[in-house]
Amino acid sequence: MFLINCPFCGEREQSEFKAGGEAHILRPKQPTELSDDEWAEYLFMRKNIKGIQFERWNHSHGCRKWFNVIRDTSNDQIKAVYKMGQKPPAI
Amino acid sequence: MLNYNSSLIKENSYSELSMKAINPIMKFIIRGRKREFLSGVGKTLNMILPTEPCTSSSNNDTTAIWLSPDEWMVFSNNVVNKDINSYELENLLVNTISKANLGAITDVTDQYVLINIKGKKIFDLLSLGCPFNFNDFRNKKGSVIQSLIAKIDIIVHLKEIDNINLLVRRSYSEHLYSFLCDAASRI
Numbered sequence: 001m002f003l004i005n006c007p008f009c010g011e012r013e014q015s016e017f018k019a020g021g022e023a024h025i026l027r028p029k030q031p032t033e034l035s036d037d038e039w040a041e042y043l044f045m046r047k048n049i050k051g052i053q054f055e056r057w058n059h060s061h062g063c064r065k066w067f068n069v070i071r072d073t074s075n076d077q078i079k080a081v082y083k084m085g086q087k088p089p090a091i
Numbered sequence: 092m093l094n095y096n097s098s099l100i101k102e103n104s105y106s107e108l109s110m111k112a113i114n115p116i117m118k119f120i121i122r123g124r125k126r127e128f129l130s131g132v133g134k135t136l137n138m139i140l141p142t143e144p145c146t147s148s149s150n151n152d153t154t155a156i157w158l159s160p161d162e163w164m165v166f167s168n169n170v171v172n173k174d175i176n177s178y179e180l181e182n183l184l185v186n187t188i189s190k191a192n193l194g195a196i197t198d199v200t201d202q203y204v205l206i207n208i209k210g211k212k213i214f215d216l217l218s219l220g221c222p223f224n225f226n227d228f229r230n231k232k233g234s235v236i237q238s239l240i241a242k243i244d245i246i247v248h249l250k251e252i253d254n255i256n257l258l259v260r261r262s263y264s265e266h267l268y269s270f271l272c273d274a275a276s277r278i
Contacts, residue, residue, distance in 0.1 A: 013222035063159035
């Protein structure tokens, strides 16, 4: 259990949020030109690293907005929170 | 005619705590982003929509509460006529907002139940099932939060000091009310 600072509502408990997986994965511009392996790479393959990870979170029991979180997966420490469409801050 | 009959009819009182479901209360969800939307709603409701997170604004008849950057709930301060389910305010908002393509308005009168809780021990009661820290909230009249109580989505509006409006989905209201009554009898 940890606290997440929602960029809209402020500091709330983790149980109000839903994790939405890795952030900043771009959809290929021409999916029809990709091989099956390349498409699977985009669709399924995630880094799942131990350490600093860029993630999407949704405040599903609050303002219902999506935003990005930089979290250290080894100790759940949150390094930064920023809105959708913004560039990740340097950490 | 909608059925506003609720099973939460009795008023429950405990030491320094009393709660009661209030119905029917007119409620709308309004959504929009444009500046014309904000000014149109402001003129119709005769008040400015709160744009600061977790706040509300109210006049004599209605209260508007902030739910997200583009979503607000508007509800009447007093009970409305239970034999009518179309409201003058709704028609006005439909004409100024929906028909002008500025935003959306949805009648949620029968989807949410408003439970009014009064007394000094409100936040002792809420903290039994809610992860939110109410220490700052309890002193700021008009603040609003959305959170969970016993895993049920709720909206808490601080109407006055030691007087809150609790909005909950109708299908969860009976369960939440029995949870609150049980919890209140033990504090």
